[in-house]
Amino acid sequence: LLLGTWGLVIGCRQPESASDGQGVPAEEISLTEEEFARAKQLFFNYCAGCHGTTRRGATGPHLLPEAPEGSTYPGTRQLGTAAIKAFITNGTPGGMPDWGRQGILSEEEIDLLARFLQLPPPPIPPMNLEDMRASWKVHVPVEQRPTRPQHNRNWRNFVGVVLRDAGKVAIIDGDTKELVSIINTGFAVHILRSSASGRYFYSVGRDGKVTLIDLWMDPPQMVAEIKSAYDARSVDVSKYKGPKGDFIDRYAILGGYNPPHFVILDGLTLEPLKIIRTSGYDVNEGAFYDEARVASIVASHHDPLWVVNVKETGQIWLVDYSGVAQGKVSIDVLKAEQFLHDGGWDHTKRYFLVAANNKNKVVVVDVQEKEVEAIVETGRRPHPGRGANFYNPTYGHLWATGHLGDNTIALIATDPGPNQWKVVKKLELPGVGGGTLFIKTHPKSRHLWVDRTLNNDPELQRTIYVFDTETLELVKELKIPESIPNARAVHLEFNQNGDEVWVSAWGRKDDPSTNAILIYDDRTLELKQVIQGDWLITPTGKFNVYNTANDIY
Numbered sequence: 001l002l003l004g005t006w007g008l009v010i011g012c013r014q015p016e017s018a019s020d021g022q023g024v025p026a027e028e029i030s031l032t033e034e035e036f037a038r039a040k041q042l043f044f045n046y047c048a049g050c051h052g053t054t055r056r057g058a059t060g061p062h063l064l065p066e067a068p069e070g071s072t073y074p075g076t077r078q079l080g081t082a083a084i085k086a087f088i089t090n091g092t093p094g095g096m097p098d099w100g101r102q103g104i105l106s107e108e109e110i111d112l113l114a115r116f117l118q119l120p121p122p123p124i125p126p127m128n129l130e131d132m133r134a135s136w137k138v139h140v141p142v143e144q145r146p147t148r149p150q151h152n153r154n155w156r157n158f159v160g161v162v163l164r165d166a167g168k169v170a171i172i173d174g175d176t177k178e179l180v181s182i183i184n185t186g187f188a189v190h191i192l193r194s195s196a197s198g199r200y201f202y203s204v205g206r207d208g209k210v211t212l213i214d215l216w217m218d219p220p221q222m223v224a225e226i227k228s229a230y231d232a233r234s235v236d237v238s239k240y241k242g243p244k245g246d247f248i249d250r251y252a253i254l255g256g257y258n259p260p261h262f263v264i265l266d267g268l269t270l271e272p273l274k275i276i277r278t279s280g281y282d283v284n285e286g287a288f289y290d291e292a293r294v295a296s297i298v299a300s301h302h303d304p305l306w307v308v309n310v311k312e313t314g315q316i317w318l319v320d321y322s323g324v325a326q327g328k329v330s331i332d333v334l335k336a337e338q339f340l341h342d343g344g345w346d347h348t349k350r351y352f353l354v355a356a357n358n359k360n361k362v363v364v365v366d367v368q369e370k371e372v373e374a375i376v377e378t379g380r381r382p383h384p385g386r387g388a389n390f391y392n393p394t395y396g397h398l399w400a401t402g403h404l405g406d407n408t409i410a411l412i413a414t415d416p417g418p419n420q421w422k423v424v425k426k427l428e429l430p431g432v433g434g435g436t437l438f439i440k441t442h443p444k445s446r447h448l449w450v451d452r453t454l455n456n457d458p459e460l461q462r463t464i465y466v467f468d469t470e471t472l473e474l475v476k477e478l479k480i481p482e483s484i485p486n487a488r489a490v491h492l493e494f495n496q497n498g499d500e501v502w503v504s505a506w507g508r509k510d511d512p513s514t515n516a517i518l519i520y521d522d523r524t525l526e527l528k529q530v531i532q533g534d535w536l537i538t539p540t541g542k543f544n545v546y547n548t549a550n551d552i553y
C-alpha cells in the first residue's frame with residue numbers, strides 16, 4: 001500500500017498478488033490533491049452520516065480499504081471501483097440511497113468517491129472552546145429582544161421547515177399557511193428543536209452550526225449563531241422547568257458527530273459553556289472508538305437531564321445540567337447497544353426508546369430510575385424518527401417504529417404488564433422492501449402516518465401510508481400528485497390541533513416545481529392544500545412549535 005504525501009498525488013496500490021476477489025489484479029488508485037479535497041467534501045456531505053467520518057461503519061457498513069477483523073463486509077480495495085460505483089449509483093434494498101439514479105451525484109462525482117473510498121480515511125482534527133468562540137455571534141442581544149410577540153400570528157402553530165440543500169429554514173404560519181420568514185441557517189441544515197417556552201427555534205446543520213431563531217420578532221429572525229462541531233446532527237434544549245421555572249430556555253446542547261463531543265450552550269445567547277468528549281469503549285467488545293458520535297439527544301420534561309445517545313460505543317449518557325451555573329455537570333453512563341441513532345419518549349415521558357439500528361433493536365431507558373429497562377428486537381434497521389405513541393383498545397398504549405430494512409412497523413407495548421416492552425404486533429406495508437424514515441401520530445388523531453422515502457422503488461418513495469390506530473388496518477395509500485415529478489415523500493408533522501398532516505415532497509434542488517409541502521386533512525385523508533414557491537427548495541423536516549416543544553408524536 002502506497003500512500004502519497006499531501007503533495008500532488010495521493011495514491012494506493014495493492015500488493016502484486018492482490019486481486020478484486022475474482023482473479024483480476026487490483027487497479028492503482030490515485031487522486032490529485034484537489035480531487036482528494038473534493039472527494040472528502042462529497043463523502044462528508046453524502047456518506048459520513050451513515051458510514052462514519054473515519055469510515056468504520058454505523059448505519060451502513062465500514063468503508064475501509066481492508067476489512068477489519070471479523071467484518072462480514074469486504075474491504076473497498078477488494079470491491080474495486082466498478083462495484084463501489086454500482087452501489088453509489090443504484091443504492092441497496094438495505095437502505096443505501098440511490099445517489100446516482102436520483103441525479104444527486106453525477107457520474108464523475110461517483111467515480112471520484114469510488115476511488116477516494118479505496119484510500120485510507122483522513123484524520124479528524126480537534127476543536128476547542130476557543131475555536132467555537134471565534135465563530136460565536138449574537139446578532140440581537142437579549143436585552144434588545146421583544147418582551148412580547150411583535151406580531152398577531154399564532155406562533156405556537158408556526159412550522160419550521162428545513163430547506164435542506166438551500167441551507168435555509170422557512171417559517172410558515174400553520175393557521176394561514178403563509179410564508180412568514182426565511183432564515184439562512186447554513187449548509188445542509190438538519191433538524192430544528194423548539195425551546196421549552198416555544199419562543200425560540202434552534203437549528204443544527206451538518207456543518208455543526210447552531211442558530212437561534214426568535215419567533216416573537218416580526219418577522220422571526222436569527223438572533224445568535226455558533227459553529228460547535230465540524231459535523232453534527234442533533235440539538236436540544238433544557239425542558240425541565242424546575243420549581244421556579246429556572247431552566248426554561250436556559251440551556252441548549254449540541255451533539256457532534258465530528259469531533260465526537262457534546263457542547264452545552266447558553267440557551268439565550270449560544271455562548272459555549274462546556275465541551276465533553278464522548279470517545280470511549282463499546283459496550284460489547286470493549287473496542288476503543290475515538291469516533292464515538294453523538295446521535296439523538298432528548299431532554300427530559302421531569303428532571304434536569306438530557307439523554308445523549310453515543311452511536312459507536314452504544315453508551316447512553318444521562319447528563320444532569322442542574323449544576324452548570326456552578327461549573328458542575330454530572331453524568332450517568334448506561335450500557336445499551338451499539339449504533340444508537342434516533343428515538344423518542346413513550347406517552348408518559350418517563351421512558352425513552354432509541355433505535356440501535358444496525359443491531360435491529362430498540363433500547364428502552366427508564367430515565368427516572370436511570371437504567372436500561374429493556375432491549376427489544378424489532379425488525380431490520382429500525383428508524384423511528386421520534387416514533388409514534390397511541391392507544392389501542394386491544395394492546396393498550398403503544399410506541400411504534402418503522403424500518404429501513406424491511407416493510408414492517410413494529411408496535412411495542414408500553415403499559416406495565418406481561419406484554420410491556422414486547423413487540424405485540426407488526427403492521428405490514430404492501431410491496432417489497434422497507435425504506436421508512438419517519439412515522440407520526442397525534443393524541444387527537446386516529447391515524448398512524450408512515451413514509452417510505454428510502455425504498456428502492458421510485459413509486460413507493462412517493463407513497464404515504466395511513467393506518468387506523470384502533471383497527472390497525474391500512475386505510476389509505478396516498479401518493480404525491482403527478483403534477484409534482486421527481487419527488488419523494490419524507491417526514492410527517494401534525495399541526496397544533498392534530499387535525500392536519502404536513503408531508504414534504506422532497507424534489508431536486510435545481511427545480512422548485514419538484515418540491516412542495518402537502519397538507520392533508522387527518523379526518524378525511526384528503527389533500528387540502530399544496531404549498532409551493534421558488535423559495536421552497538428540498539423541504540425535508542418540519543417542526544410544529546407546539547408539538548416539538550411538548551414532544552407530541
Ligand code: DHE
Binds near residue numbers: 059295
Ligand atoms: Fe437525520 C433526525 C442523523 C440523514 C432528516 N437524523 C436525526 C437524528 C439523527 C440523524 C442522529 C436524531 C436527532 C435528535 O433527535 O436529536 N440523518 C442522520 C444521519 O446520520 C443520516 C442518516 C445521514 C447523514 O448524512 O446525515 C441522516 N436525516 C437524513 C436525511 O437525509 C434526511 C431524511 C433529510 C435531511 O434533511 O437531511 C434527515 N433527520 C431528519 C429529520 C430528523 C432527523 C427530519 C428529525 C425527525 C423528528 O421528527 O424529530
